[in-house]
Amino acid sequence: MTEQSTDLRETVRRRYAAAAIQVTEGGTACCGPAAIEIDDNFGSALYTGGERDTLPADAVAASLGCGNPTAVADLHEGDRVLDLGSGGGIDVLLSARRVGPTGKAYGLDMTEEMLALALANQKKAGATNVEFLKGTIEAIPLPAATIDVVISNCVINLSTDKQAVFTETYRVLVPGGRIGISDVVADDTLTPEQRAERGDYVGCIAGALSFTEYRTGLEAAGFTDIEITATHGVADGMHSAIVRAVKPLKTGTSAAPLATAACCTPAEEVTDPAATPADTKAAAGCGCES
16 A cells, blocks of 8 residues: 555544544534534435434434445345445444344444444344444455345545555355445546545545546456446535446356355365355355354
8 A cells, every 4th residue: 555545544533533433422424524513415414304214313314324334225124235445334233224133234333433433333223133343345245155245335435546446345255145335436427636636535535546447346246237327416426426336246157166165065175265164155155064
């Protein structure tokens, strides 16, 4: 990581730590250029009243996003969901309700203050199928092929290594897994310098990819069925967008080693060193026992 990237990450961390502290002390937070003010482009206004009413007030107040990924992620009972950059936990708690007691919702965040707020909100909500993890979205602390759905709300634009985020997201998803992401995306005609003129990095504007750059990055990671749909403007030529994509199912001989390792070989060998036999069994769904 370059010195500039390290500085940007630390700037983002401090900004969100301050937002978490402000919420804890009774305020609100938002990712828009007018940092702590809620408006129609960012924050809890993008959730329905029914969704907000079911959650702890601090989870709603800490909403920093540009969309509502749980509304578009096609969550099902029993799904394992991962929220990248989970903040105060609003999307994790909403996901936990959707996937039910047989599913699980993980939240990943690098900011200790946000994690503390999220854990407090989990306790208030009484959510037992939730786990918050400390780490970065460029190096997800989960085994390969253990997640069914990855969501994120206006966080990937803050990363200084977005290709690493796409690659890690692909790694942790099971074959056939999917993403449902809300993020800020720029018109293809805008240069990085022009994006920076419209807002700063921690305000979710300067670091945004263009539509073509986003699609190219997902394709390079291996994703298919990519859809990027603008929902509303957040600045001139900058849009909140819904991003959907799928990790394809393995076919042919390339899938055989994983399937064999997952389904009760005598030695219980796993060809993917990042996964345990239990991980690959769960991903394959073969129901065998060691």
